[in-house]
Amino acid sequence: MDLKTVIAQQAERYDSFYLYDERCILEHTERLKRGFPQVEFLYSLKCNPDPHVIRSVFAQGFGADAASLGEVLLAEEAGLPKEEIFFSAPGKTPGELRTALSKSNIIADSLGELELLDRLSEELGTVTSVGVRISPSFSFSGGPGLPSKFGIDEDQLYRFLETSPLSHIEIAGIHVHLRSQELRAPALAAYYENMLALAERVRKALGHELEYVDMGSGMGIQFSPKDEPLDMEALGRAAGGQLDSFKEAHPGTRLIIEVGCYAVGKSGVYAAKVLDRKVSRGVTYLILKNTLNGFARPSVAHMVSRFSPEADPAPWEPMFTCRDAFQIQTLKDEPPCEEVTLVGNLCTATDVIAEGLSLPRLDRGDVVVLTNAGAYAAVMTPMQFASQERPAELFLTADGRVLG
Numbered sequence: 001m002d003l004k005t006v007i008a009q010q011a012e013r014y015d016s017f018y019l020y021d022e023r024c025i026l027e028h029t030e031r032l033k034r035g036f037p038q039v040e041f042l043y044s045l046k047c048n049p050d051p052h053v054i055r056s057v058f059a060q061g062f063g064a065d066a067a068s069l070g071e072v073l074l075a076e077e078a079g080l081p082k083e084e085i086f087f088s089a090p091g092k093t094p095g096e097l098r099t100a101l102s103k104s105n106i107i108a109d110s111l112g113e114l115e116l117l118d119r120l121s122e123e124l125g126t127v128t129s130v131g132v133r134i135s136p137s138f139s140f141s142g143g144p145g146l147p148s149k150f151g152i153d154e155d156q157l158y159r160f161l162e163t164s165p166l167s168h169i170e171i172a173g174i175h176v177h178l179r180s181q182e183l184r185a186p187a188l189a190a191y192y193e194n195m196l197a198l199a200e201r202v203r204k205a206l207g208h209e210l211e212y213v214d215m216g217s218g219m220g221i222q223f224s225p226k227d228e229p230l231d232m233e234a235l236g237r238a239a240g241g242q243l244d245s246f247k248e249a250h251p252g253t254r255l256i257i258e259v260g261c262y263a264v265g266k267s268g269v270y271a272a273k274v275l276d277r278k279v280s281r282g283v284t285y286l287i288l289k290n291t292l293n294g295f296a297r298p299s300v301a302h303m304v305s306r307f308s309p310e311a312d313p314a315p316w317e318p319m320f321t322c323r324d325a326f327q328i329q330t331l332k333d334e335p336p337c338e339e340v341t342l343v344g345n346l347c348t349a350t351d352v353i354a355e356g357l358s359l360p361r362l363d364r365g366d367v368v369v370l371t372n373a374g375a376y377a378a379v380m381t382p383m384q385f386a387s388q389e390r391p392a393e394l395f396l397t398a399d400g401r402v403l404g
């Protein structure tokens with residue numbers, strides 16, 4: 001059964017819903033595993049913690065990149081052991097750290113957090129292996145390091161290691177994440193090269209091998225039809241040699257890459273029914289169920305376009321990618337015949353997805369479908385606004401069942 005038929009069937013039950021297609025998730029996770037046989041992948045739960053999505057990705061051998069204690073617990077509930085769960089976030093509370101210590105690899109985000117972890121381990125009478133998130137001396141584009149709210153500046157870490165040896169923690173791994181949504185394979189390969197050099201510097205400063213080098217994310221998906229998709233095979237070839245050499249020199253060190261959007265971003269669509277149609281002073285409005293409060297990013301993209309004079313405003317992931325990041329489709333095979341303004345059913349005028357859009361004629365009960373709704377979609381949407389009914393989240397399994 002094709003996706004349009006499944007959407008039409010579900011639209012008989014739901015006025016607005018996400019549909020995540022497992023076949024698409026499997027295509028993307030397979031591509032990653034084929035491209036990078038030397039690497040372990042973590043799924044960044046923050047981008048889509050739907051329980052079926054999580055289990056589908058974990059079933060492909062992925063571990064968890066958890067950005068909160070809540071995500072550590074979700075990964076644990078889904079069956080992952082401590083070794084496969086990495087907890088990295090700024091501003092963790094002592095209570096969260098205490099609970100997470102036995103359930104995950106904790107990655108300290110600051111020198112203060114390293115000291116806190118040392119105290120907590122002392123209280124527990126243990127020595128804990130922890131990771132450190134580093135803000136490296138290079139930027140993603142290869143220039144000097146930039147100020148960041150994330151991690152410990154690389155040079156500060158080395159000074160700290162010289163002067164403040166902590167007795168109840170051991171630094172076992174490093175984590176860096178500098179960028180999302182990169183489509184250029186050579187830029188990612190150059191970043192991995194810088195990461196491996198950083199790992200060598202930290203290993204020397206510590207005086208022992210690292211258990212893991214977590215290189216964060218970076219791999220992007222095609223949002224705009226103008227985007228050239230990331231060539232995963234070319235990236236695998238470009239980065240493979242250096243990753244293989246590192247593994248040969250340090251066979252006990254796990255090389256890790258995190259992915260959110262790449263794994264699941266293309267798998268989701270958002271469907272919203274037309275609730276009403278009206279013409280006001282020559283403008284045709286289609287009022288949809290749950291737009292800003294169902295899938296916020298298309299409305300945000302429209303808002304940025306409205307206020308930015310630039311043709312291509314700079315992205316600010318994951319809130320804004322580009323003007324045409326979400327394609328607007330219908331279930332009708334007819335050609336466009338009218339220009340419409342697509343708005344939502346909230347009591348605010350800012351709830352607009354598109355103005356002057358050419359579509360086939362749509363009436364009450366017809367369905368509008370938005371693409372690229374698998375990542376940073378439901379989770380980034382203020383669904384509580386005006387106490388409206390929330391969209392459903394549905395999962396289409398690889399063998400064709402729809403799970404709610």
Ligand SMILES: Cc1ncc(COP(=O)(O)O)c(C=O)c1O
Binds near residue numbers: 088180262
């Ligand atoms: C530390 C970290 N890792 C991984 C990701 C996932 O990024 P993406 O969805 O672009 O793969 C993010 C996204 O914000 C992040 O902050």
